[in-house]
Amino acid sequence: MKLLITGLHDERFYRTLQLIGDLFFEECVINLEKADDERDLTLAFHLEAGDQVKVQVNLFDHEGNEKSTSYVKAMQPVETEKERFNQLKYAVSHAYLTVLQEWTGMVQKWGILTGIRPTKLLHRHMKAKTAKEEAHKQLKDDYLITDEKIELMQRIVDRQLAVVPDLYELRDEVSIYIGIPFCPTKCAYCTFPAYAINGRQGSVDSFLGGLHYEMRKIGGWLKENNVKITTVYYGGGTPTSITAEEMDMLYEEMYASFPDVEQIREVTVEAGRPDTITEEKLEVLKKWNIDRISINPQSYTQETLKAIGRHHTVEETIDKYHLARNMGMNNINMDLIIGLPGEGVKEFAHSLSESKKLMPESLTVHTLSFKRASEMTRNKSRYKVAERSEVEEMMSMAEEWTKEHQYDPYYLYRQKNILGNLENVGYALPNQESIYNIMIMEEQQTIIGIGCGAASKFIHPETGKINHFANPKDPKTYNESFEAYTEKKLKILNELFDKKESHA
Ligand code: SF4
Numbered sequence: 001m002k003l004l005i006t007g008l009h010d011e012r013f014y015r016t017l018q019l020i021g022d023l024f025f026e027e028c029v030i031n032l033e034k035a036d037d038e039r040d041l042t043l044a045f046h047l048e049a050g051d052q053v054k055v056q057v058n059l060f061d062h063e064g065n066e067k068s069t070s071y072v073k074a075m076q077p078v079e080t081e082k083e084r085f086n087q088l089k090y091a092v093s094h095a096y097l098t099v100l101q102e103w104t105g106m107v108q109k110w111g112i113l114t115g116i117r118p119t120k121l122l123h124r125h126m127k128a129k130t131a132k133e134e135a136h137k138q139l140k141d142d143y144l145i146t147d148e149k150i151e152l153m154q155r156i157v158d159r160q161l162a163v164v165p166d167l168y169e170l171r172d173e174v175s176i177y178i179g180i181p182f183c184p185t186k187c188a189y190c191t192f193p194a195y196a197i198n199g200r201q202g203s204v205d206s207f208l209g210g211l212h213y214e215m216r217k218i219g220g221w222l223k224e225n226n227v228k229i230t231t232v233y234y235g236g237g238t239p240t241s242i243t244a245e246e247m248d249m250l251y252e253e254m255y256a257s258f259p260d261v262e263q264i265r266e267v268t269v270e271a272g273r274p275d276t277i278t279e280e281k282l283e284v285l286k287k288w289n290i291d292r293i294s295i296n297p298q299s300y301t302q303e304t305l306k307a308i309g310r311h312h313t314v315e316e317t318i319d320k321y322h323l324a325r326n327m328g329m330n331n332i333n334m335d336l337i338i339g340l341p342g343e344g345v346k347e348f349a350h351s352l353s354e355s356k357k358l359m360p361e362s363l364t365v366h367t368l369s370f371k372r373a374s375e376m377t378r379n380k381s382r383y384k385v386a387e388r389s390e391v392e393e394m395m396s397m398a399e400e401w402t403k404e405h406q407y408d409p410y411y412l413y414r415q416k417n418i419l420g421n422l423e424n425v426g427y428a429l430p431n432q433e434s435i436y437n438i439m440i441m442e443e444q445q446t447i448i449g450i451g452c453g454a455a456s457k458f459i460h461p462e463t464g465k466i467n468h469f470a471n472p473k474d475p476k477t478y479n480e481s482f483e484a485y486t487e488k489k490l491k492i493l494n495e496l497f498d499k500k501e502s503h504a
Contacts, residue, residue, distance in 0.1 A: 001027065001040050003021055003028065003039065003040070003043060005032050014030065016089055021100075022416075023114070045096075049088055050075070054091075055070060055091045055092055057070070069098045071094045097111065098144070109148060111145040121143075122135060123442055125138070132154065136150050152409060153412075159410040160433075164438055170444055174222070174227055174448055176231075176232045176448050176450060177440075178232065178239070178450050180241070181237040181473070181474070182236065183241055193473040193474065194238070204246070206475075206479040208250070213486065214451065217490065218257075219257030231435050231439055236453075237453075240269065240271040241273065244281045244283070247281060247285075248287070248288075267289070271324075272335070273310070274316045274319075277295065279327070282327045292361075293332055295360075297314070299351055300314050300350055300354040332360045334360040335364045339368035339391050356405065359405070362432055395422050398425070402427040407429055410433040411441045412441070443466060451478075454470070456492075458496050469488070472485070
């Protein structure tokens, strides 16, 4: 679909126009320049900004159909040009989405929001103690979010505050993410830093050497500066793809290097791939009091697992789940993905009925997204996925199923190119929510990323300003540079928490 857009000359509008266009059309090409005979739609904007921002948009298609809409909003006082422009951008998005909804007949449930963390908007209101009705009205009026999604946001925010009542006061603490970049094989939809454990991407030994070093240095800094850890999360890759002995040494390092490990509210280890789980490794997890693990089926249909390159069987997922349960793991998360290639309502219903037999403490329901770097996106034609309406139906099935089985939604995030423009939702049985997931989604405290591909998010304890910092993704580069990366993080931490330079 080719869209000619006139009347908006500032190139900064381009990205928003593209993102919103993508919500409606498969291959959306935006042209902000001049008339092009090949266009399918023309959208003529008229924008005025003074005390108010006024946007008028007229849409014309090939068949002579015409739609138009306008939007007016008072301009808020601002300090920077960027803030001023953002108000124009929101107004343009509002009119643009409205006219496209009218023309296509599609309703975008998240309105003009294309970001990852919609619940943050509601937290901002809660923190400012805005009355709920007023907050909801603003979300609806300003962003065109539907009542259904606003209700979902409110349920999630309420749940999060019940689980972490001091959520808004945790900025003086940090959480830690530890990235272990190895997996038995690479899944087709994956864009995580995940390297085949037997591959040639740098040795596991040298990687673990670097990781222990980072843990000691960062842990030393936290101890020295009396900064507490709220949660720790081992992700990747698959952190259980290393040997039981290597895992044992890693957790021993955690206890030796991190401050007050017994006081940490939660330690999670992703054991994502069932083919990596053994009795020996579960013993190690128990030995070090790991609170929560993830065993991820993604689907309970064998052909799907094969098609996406997960070299394990459905039985293996179920067996490993029982093994973990029998060995005393009592907080297990399982991930399902809606819209995997070849899957529709039938396969998803099967996955839900299998989940019922296991009843994990939490169930995270993802919607497949076509991320640029995945093998699936590179070879899109080879993977047949469900239509938007079917994806929506599966999402509703997940909502109903979780409700029926007493799971509550407690975090959500969205991604670009997610099927049906939906969301990923974490559901949990009462009091089994993952605190780390809340921390990472709501961005209320610093998360220090350690290891391969680990992204740190530094949040200023007073201003809340966010700075991102990423460790190298591949083990080889990591092995060559972990000392320098650790130094940089310590420097940022010193500045952030206003501490004097130290050599922890
Ligand atoms: S198990 Fe997870 S991290 Fe590993 S390749 Fe598959 S999707 Fe990626």
